[in-house]
Amino acid sequence: xxxxxxxxxxxxxxxxxxxxxxxxxxxxxxxxxxxxxxxxxxxxxxxxxxxxxxxxxxxxxxxxxxxxxxxxxxxxxxxxxxxxxxxxxxxxxxxxxxxxxxxxxxxxxxxxxxxxxxxxxxxxxxxxxxxxxxxxxxxxxxxxxxxxxxxxxxxxxxxxxxxxxxxxxxxxxxxxxxxxxxxxxxxxxxxxxxxxxxxxxxxxxxxxxxxxxxxxxxxxxxxxxxxxxxxxxxxxxxxxxxxxxxxxxxxxxxxxxxxxxxxxxxxxxxxxxxxxxxxxxxxxxxxxxxxxxxxxxxxx
Amino acid sequence: xxxxxxxxxxxxxxxxxxxxxxxxxxxxxxxxxxxxxxxxxxxxxxxxxxxxxxxxxxxxxxxxxxxxxxxxxxxxxxxxxxxxxxxxxxxxxxxxxxxxxxxxxxxxxxxxxxxxxxxxxxxxxxxxxxxxxxxxxxxxxxxxxxxxxxxxxxxxxxxxxxxxxxxxxxxxxxxxxxxxxxxxxxxxxxxxxxxxxxxxxxxxxxxxxxxxxxxxxxxxxxxxxxxxxxxxxxxxxxxxxxxxxxxxxxxxxxxxxxxxxxxxxxxxxxxxxxxxxxxxxxxxxxxxxxxxxxxxxxxxxxxxxxxxxxxxxxxxxxxxxxxxxxxxxxxxxxxxxxxxxxxxxxxxxxxxxxxxxxxxxxxxxxxxxxxxxxxxxxxxxxxxxxxxxxxxxxxxxxxxxxxxxxxxxxxxxxxxxxxxxxxxxxxxxxxxxxxxxxxxxxxxxxxxxxxxxxxxxxxxxxxxxxxxxxxxxxx
Numbered sequence: 001x002x003x004x005x006x007x008x009x010x011x012x013x014x015x016x017x018x019x020x021x022x023x024x025x026x027x028x029x030x031x032x033x034x035x036x037x038x039x040x041x042x043x044x045x046x047x048x049x050x051x052x053x054x055x056x057x058x059x060x061x062x063x064x065x066x067x068x069x070x071x072x073x074x075x076x077x078x079x080x081x082x083x084x085x086x087x088x089x090x091x092x093x094x095x096x097x098x099x100x101x102x103x104x105x106x107x108x109x110x111x112x113x114x115x116x117x118x119x120x121x122x123x124x125x126x127x128x129x130x131x132x133x134x135x136x137x138x139x140x141x142x143x144x145x146x147x148x149x150x151x152x153x154x155x156x157x158x159x160x161x162x163x164x165x166x167x168x169x170x171x172x173x174x175x176x177x178x179x180x181x182x183x184x185x186x187x188x189x190x191x192x193x194x195x196x197x198x199x200x201x202x203x204x205x206x207x208x209x210x211x212x213x214x215x216x217x218x219x220x221x222x223x224x225x226x227x228x229x230x231x232x233x234x235x236x237x238x239x240x241x242x243x244x245x246x247x248x249x250x251x252x253x254x255x256x257x258x259x260x261x262x263x264x265x266x267x268x269x270x271x272x273x274x275x276x277x278x279x280x281x282x283x284x285x286x287x288x289x290x291x292x293x294x295x296x297x298x299x300x
Numbered sequence: 301x302x303x304x305x306x307x308x309x310x311x312x313x314x315x316x317x318x319x320x321x322x323x324x325x326x327x328x329x330x331x332x333x334x335x336x337x338x339x340x341x342x343x344x345x346x347x348x349x350x351x352x353x354x355x356x357x358x359x360x361x362x363x364x365x366x367x368x369x370x371x372x373x374x375x376x377x378x379x380x381x382x383x384x385x386x387x388x389x390x391x392x393x394x395x396x397x398x399x400x401x402x403x404x405x406x407x408x409x410x411x412x413x414x415x416x417x418x419x420x421x422x423x424x425x426x427x428x429x430x431x432x433x434x435x436x437x438x439x440x441x442x443x444x445x446x447x448x449x450x451x452x453x454x455x456x457x458x459x460x461x462x463x464x465x466x467x468x469x470x471x472x473x474x475x476x477x478x479x480x481x482x483x484x485x486x487x488x489x490x491x492x493x494x495x496x497x498x499x500x501x502x503x504x505x506x507x508x509x510x511x512x513x514x515x516x517x518x519x520x521x522x523x524x525x526x527x528x529x530x531x532x533x534x535x536x537x538x539x540x541x542x543x544x545x546x547x548x549x550x551x552x553x554x555x556x557x558x559x560x561x562x563x564x565x566x567x568x569x570x571x572x573x574x575x576x577x578x579x580x581x582x583x584x585x586x587x588x589x590x591x592x593x594x595x596x597x598x599x600x601x602x603x604x605x606x607x608x609x610x611x612x613x614x615x616x617x618x619x620x621x622x623x624x625x626x627x628x629x630x631x632x633x634x635x636x637x638x639x640x641x642x643x644x645x646x647x648x649x650x651x652x653x654x655x656x657x658x659x660x661x662x663x664x665x666x667x668x669x670x671x672x673x674x675x676x677x678x679x680x681x682x683x684x685x686x687x688x689x690x691x692x693x694x695x696x697x698x699x700x701x702x703x704x705x706x707x708x709x710x711x712x713x714x715x716x717x718x719x720x721x722x723x724x725x726x727x728x729x730x731x732x733x734x735x736x737x738x739x740x741x742x743x744x745x746x747x748x749x750x751x752x753x754x755x756x757x758x759x760x761x762x763x764x765x766x767x768x769x770x771x772x773x774x775x
């Protein structure tokens with residue numbers, strides 16, 4: 001082979017592979033970035049944080065006008081609509097307010113949201129660390145990247161009807177929690193209820209940004225397994241009171257209240273003390289569908 | 301601008317290459333060099349334009365001093381050289397070392413007399429050494445002072461301005477005639493440059509960053525490391541640094557080659573060295589060459605007799621300074637001292653004709669010393685290094701692998717990183733060096749497939765936002 005041919009071949013191969021990858025990416029477009037996402041139903045596989053960051057660019061603002069913002073404990077709440085709003089569940093396993101702010105602010109730039117449910121869980125304000133380098137994620141990753149190829153592989157497996165055990169998110173953002181059932185009641189340390197100043201500011205900023213765009217804010221205290229809640233009741237109450245002082249006012253649905261004690265006492269509803277089994281999540285969803293409209297109307 | 305960025309790979313480098321090609325066809329004989337100089341200035345100013353003034357100042361001052369050395373009467377030449385050295389070292393100290401020195405004098409540190417921390421200009425450690433070498437070479441009449449245009453092009457040449465290889469003027473200046481020649485670099489040279497660039501890119505983006513995951517984990521979990529884990533993760537850092545810096549050097553050499561300039565090699569499979577002397581002949585060769593020629597030899601000459609003892613003192617001093625060159629911290633000083641002590645023992649062993657050890661033991665001892673040094677090199681402060689050290693020699697938990705398990709965990713990316721680490725180990729300890737591969741390069745189908753694959757895999761990593769900045773950018 002001559003050197004000139006070698007150069008041409010090398011460049012051509014690189015260009016061809018990059019081109020083919022871009023064409024496949026356009027065809028699959030799992031993040032709704034390359035094609036018009038209006039009306040599409042996008043499922044998220046792998047790298048949930050990055051994937052949700054990317055779908056917030058176009059897909060979420062084009063298809064939803066309500067949000068659930070929370071950590072892993074609300075990630076498997078399968079809510080499709082609340083008080084007339086189509087809901088996207090932005091919850092992220094291990095997520096915090098800083099990450100949620102990054103995700104949702106992308107959607108806010110282009111979308112209009114009627115309402116947002118904010119989950120008041122201590123993990124949301126415990127830190128403001130950004131994981132998986134999501135703050136440096138670029139839209140161009142939708143053309144060729146590890147997570148894109150993982151998505152494409154998942155698409156191919158689904159198309160071939162091959163089952164694979166990987167958590168994925170439904171088109172409305174609901175995640176499947178692949179957690180082993182392990183309910184272990186323990187006294188939590190004060191560190192578990194630590195409120196990070198920056199994390200709290202991020203949460204407040206996000207709420208105010210949504211309010212400024214006309215969204216109604218509803219707070220939800222997620223249901224904690226009753227024996228665990230009882231064991232740490234004072235700390236949970238103090239956390240809730242403290243955080244409510246700092247956050248903008250709004251109606252709250254406290255699922256740790258006495259009216260939900262039967263639900264919280266049933267271990268069949270829980271994977272662990274905080275995460276719900278699908279049946280528990282389904283009950284919470286039904287409750288939210290009933291309580292959120294009431295909370296909104298009472299606040300007006 | 302990073303070599304491992306799409307902006308550099310797809311825009312800056314091709315544009316400079318094609319503009320130089322066009323300039324070669326112009327009647328102005330220096331047109332390609334003008335293009336390279338402007339491109340270098342643009343490249344340097346890209347991240348912090350305000351630092352360009354420092355670079356220009358350094359170029360102007362050193363060019364003038366070199367002229368003064370050349371034109372001065374014999375008795376004044378040395379004074380001009382000394383003034384030049386003081387200015388260059390002072391320039392480096394103001395930006396890098398002033399607060400370190402003041403902070404280590406208890407009285408001043410206590411009275412808060414520290415000056416404001418100045419962000420040091422990118423590549424200051426590298427281009428200042430190039431200037432010092434230029435002045436000394438002019439003083440020793442190894443080269444004649446060049447024109448301001450040539451000097452500016454030599455110092456600011458974008459492939460090496462930020463992190464080397466530290467080049468001597470006499471190796472570069474005469475090549476400007478090739479750069480300005482009407483004939484373009486041959487297709488063979490361009491193909492070789494592409495091959496080397498893709499090797500460098502994959503070394504940095506895939507291999508170095510895979511090892512950095514392990515090293516970062518080790519230094520974040522020092523308290524629970526077993527002995528075996530402590531050695532493995534220190535070795536991971538050695539591999540990270542090797543692939544990071546040698547990858548960068550490969551890309552620098554390849555970028556220069558694309559323009560028809562040959563820059564000296566910087567690495568030659570150093571982790572296979574069987575002694576610490578051999579290691580420094582293979583690791584950061586341009587810095588080793590500077591240390592030998594411009595530090596060790598003058599220090600040794602300053603003694604009346606060259607004995608084993610004076611050679612040992614010169615080695616220790618030169619290596620301590622070389623350690624400090626990396627940054628204003630005691631960790632770097634100790635890194636230099638460890639290597640200095642290793643070199644002294646090595647010299648003594650050779651001179652006294654002590655028993656020859658088997659190769660595997662030589663390699664093991666050398667690599668252990670490197671790991672020890674790199675623990676200090678990697679640690680953000682002395683306290684961290686001193687926390688890490690006991691784990692290397694602990695009998696308490698020798699074979700524990702709990703951290704390794706936790707680090708590897710599960711997940712898609714982990715598989716990629718483990719595969720990259722396995723490839724890296726094979727490449728570093730058993731494979732040919734980039735220099736050997738490039739010298740033997742022929743435009744074959746195998747090399748075509750390897751180049752395309754390396755480039756595509758590296759692009760995938762780059763676009764997945766998992767690439768990290770170069771370690772040596774911090775120096």
